[in-house]
Amino acid sequence: xxxxxxxxxxxxxxxxxxxxxxxxxxxxxxxxxxxxxxxxxxxxxxxxxxxxxxxxxxxxxxxxxxxxxxxxxxxxxxxxxxxxxxxxxxxxxxxxxxxxxxxxxxxxxxxxxxxxxxxxxxxxxxxxxxxxxxxxxxxxxxxxxxxxxxxxxxxxxxxxxxxxxxxxxxxxxxxxxxxxxxxxxxxxxxxxxxxx
Amino acid sequence: xxxxxxxxxxxxxxxxxxxxxxxxxxxxxxxxxxxxxxxxxxxxxxxxxxxxxxxxxxxxxxxxxxxxxxxxxxxxxxxxxxxxxxxxxxxxxxxxxxxxxxxxxxxxxxxxxxxxxxxxxxxxxxxxxxxxxxxxxxxxxxxxxxxxxxxxxxxxxxxxxxxxxxxxxxxxxxxxxxxxxxxxxxxxxxxxxxxx
DNA sequence: AGAACATAGGAACCGCCGTTCCGTTTGTCA
DNA sequence: TGACAAACGGAACGGCGGTTCCTATGTTCT
Numbered sequence: 289x290x291x292x293x294x295x296x297x298x299x300x301x302x303x304x305x306x307x308x309x310x311x312x313x314x315x316x317x318x319x320x321x322x323x324x325x326x327x328x329x330x331x332x333x334x335x336x337x338x339x340x341x342x343x344x345x346x347x348x349x350x351x352x353x354x355x356x357x358x359x360x361x362x363x364x365x366x367x368x369x370x371x372x373x374x375x376x377x378x379x380x381x382x383x384x385x386x387x388x389x390x391x392x393x394x395x396x397x398x399x400x401x402x403x404x405x406x407x408x409x410x411x412x413x414x415x416x417x418x419x420x421x422x423x424x425x426x427x428x429x430x431x432x433x434x435x436x437x438x439x440x441x442x443x444x445x446x447x448x449x450x451x452x453x454x455x456x457x458x459x460x461x462x463x464x465x466x467x468x469x470x471x472x473x474x475x476x477x478x479x480x481x482x483x484x
Numbered sequence: 485x486x487x488x489x490x491x492x493x494x495x496x497x498x499x500x501x502x503x504x505x506x507x508x509x510x511x512x513x514x515x516x517x518x519x520x521x522x523x524x525x526x527x528x529x530x531x532x533x534x535x536x537x538x539x540x541x542x543x544x545x546x547x548x549x550x551x552x553x554x555x556x557x558x559x560x561x562x563x564x565x566x567x568x569x570x571x572x573x574x575x576x577x578x579x580x581x582x583x584x585x586x587x588x589x590x591x592x593x594x595x596x597x598x599x600x601x602x603x604x605x606x607x608x609x610x611x612x613x614x615x616x617x618x619x620x621x622x623x624x625x626x627x628x629x630x631x632x633x634x635x636x637x638x639x640x641x642x643x644x645x646x647x648x649x650x651x652x653x654x655x656x657x658x659x660x661x662x663x664x665x666x667x668x669x670x671x672x673x674x675x676x677x678x679x680x
Numbered sequence: 681a682g683a684a685c686a687t688a689g690g691a692a693c694c695g696c697c698g699t700t701c702c703g704t705t706t707g708t709c710a
Numbered sequence: 711t712g713a714c715a716a717a718c719g720g721a722a723c724g725g726c727g728g729t730t731c732c733t734a735t736g737t738t739c740t
Contacts, residue, residue, distance in 0.1 A: 301686065301737065328728065338689035339729085349728065403654045438672065444662060449669055451655045452648030458599045459647045466640060473645055473673075476634065480676025497707055500717060524698065534719030535699085545698065 308345045310335040315352050316359070319397040324353060324404045354412025357401050361416035364388060368423035377434040381427045382478050385450070389474055392454050399454035402447065421447075438481050449477065504541045506531040511548050512555075515593040520549065520600045550608025553597050557612035560584060564619035573630040577623045578674050581646070585670055588650050595650035598643065617643075634677050645673065 300308065314335035318326045328349060332339045346352040367384055374380035392398045401413075424443050431437035457470045496504065510531035514522045524545060528535045542548040563580055570576035588594045601609075620639050627633035653666045 303736075304687065307688080327726090332690090340690065340731085341688050343729065344687065347729095403651055403658060438675075440668065441672065445665060445668060445672075448652035448655050448665060452650075452652035452669065454648075455599055455651035456644035456648035459644050462599060469641060469644060472636065472641060473648065476637065476641075476676035477669075477673055478676070479680065480672035480674070484675065497716060499707065503717085523696090528719095536701085536719055537717075539699065540717065543699095 304345075307335070307337055307341055311337060311342055311345055311352070312355060312359075316356055316397070319353065319356055320395045323396045323400050324406075348408070350406045350408040351412065353405055354409035356397055357405055357409050357413035358416045360395075360398050360401060361413050361420050363391075365416065365420040365423050368420060368427060372423070372426060372430075377427075377430040378436040381431045381437065384424070384427060385446070385478070386474065388450060389453055389470070392450070393457055393470075396458075399458055402451040402454070435483060438483050441481055453477075500541075503531070503533055503537055507533060507538055507541055507548070508551060508555075512552055512593070515549065515552055516591045519592045519596050520602075544604070546602045546604040547608065549601055550605035552593055553601055553605050553609035554612045556591075556594050556597060557609050557616050559587075561612065561616040561619050564616060564623060568619075568622060568626075573623075573626040574632040577627045577633065580620070580623060581642070581674070582670065584646060585649055585666070588646070589653055589666075592654075595654055598647040598650070631679060634679050637677055649673075 299305075311331065314337075315326075315331045318331045318334060322330075328339055328342055331352075332342050335342070342352070346355065367387060371380045371384040371387075374383055401409075405413075421443055424446055428437065428441070428443045428446075432439070453470060453474060456473055457467075460467045460469055495501075507527065510533075511522075511527045514527045514530060518526075524535055524538055527548075528538050531538070538548070542551065563583060567576045567580040567583075570579055597605075597609075617639055620642055624633065624637070624639045624642075628635070649666060649670060652669055653663075656663050656665055
């Protein structure tokens with residue numbers, strides 16, 4: 289998806305497309321491990337490609353980061369859509385949050401992208417973020433209609449909360465102890481979300 | 485406090501002590517604004533002092549950051565002590581958390597120190613952190629005894645939670661909208677902390 | 681096959697920032 | 711007040727890492 293097929297642009301040459309994919313995959317792995325301090329050289333090396341090639345595809349480190357941010361949001365959006373199938377309105381919302389959190393545990397990019405990504409990168413991901421917002425909104429609306437969710441809670445609260453949860457994970461992991469205490473925080477929060 | 489009066493060391497010269505204080509104050513302001521990417525040059529300029537002078541007092545940027553981290557923890561510890569005066573056990577705990585959060589809103593160092601400070605800086609703050617843990621523990625214990633706090637919640641959960649709340653603030657501020665939605669997150673969490 | 685143009689590679693460049701170094705200034709104490 | 715050590719200032723250093731640039735290598739189309 290996304291990758292190529294620009295409007296007036298001619299399609300990428302076969303090797304170019306292959307390299308682009310390798311670069312994105314490598315970047316994903318390296319950013320997941322090191323966050324935004326990941327170095328272009330390392331990404332290029334992992335993709336078995338020269339730095340110049342990375343810059344041929346992404347004019348800037350931020351552009352590359354932005355592409356990843358977009359993919360993360362798309363992934364989250366797809367999950368939100370998937371959880372609309374769940375019958376119980378509360379379990380649909382809670383399930384999505386739980387599953388997203390589980391995934392975030394292993395992906396530093398996802399944990400940090402909200403506050404560590406540069407404005408440029410954030411902007412690239414903005415459209416995908418809006419779609420996520422829309423799909424997540426449906427889960428929230430359904431829970432409200434069923435009366436199983438605190439009245440004053442809206443979709444807009446989810447982003448900051450997940451961001452916070454990610455940074456709690458970060459702290460626990462860096463300290464290396466009780467690394468799954470974040471699950472307790474999530475459950476406390478979910479309990480707090482039930483109507484009073 | 486703290487500053488000088490080493491065991492075998494002779495006291496600092498008057499101007500040196502004055503400068504040390506100016507540096508710490510400047511660093512506090514600059515770190516609060518820029519987080520750990522703050523530059524030594526800017527701190528020196530704000531303190532109206534040469535860079536060399538900064539390095540005379542703190543061998544490393546991390547050492548300076550560490551000093552600030554220590555001060556932040558001391559401040560938090562003092563607050564925990566202060567809230568032990570509050571009669572209602574629940575309000576004592578919740579009040580401390582609320583007040584700490586309010587302060588964090590204006591201090592990027594405090595928001596980020598948990599996960600952005602280098603290991604060296606963290607270590608400098610470690611003793612103060614332990615004291616905070618101890619004092620906070622008293623508030624938690626009192627709430628448990630009174631049966632007004634979820635059984636499975638411990639002091640160790642507070643740090644990661646506050647860290648998460650800080651990063652939610654970060655995100656909201658950087659986006660520049662709904663900058664006080666973090667209060668809702670805090671209230672939801674506090675509700676979740678009541679016994680089931 | 682071979683011209684023509686896209687793409688790759690990676691050494692070199694450049695600016696940024698923490699840190700060092702040393703000549704100068706200032707406080708202290710006799 | 712004079713001498714000496716302590717402290718200061720800020721230009722210069724060094725390394726790191728994002729970005730550029732130019733040559734080499736493929737790919738595609740006739």
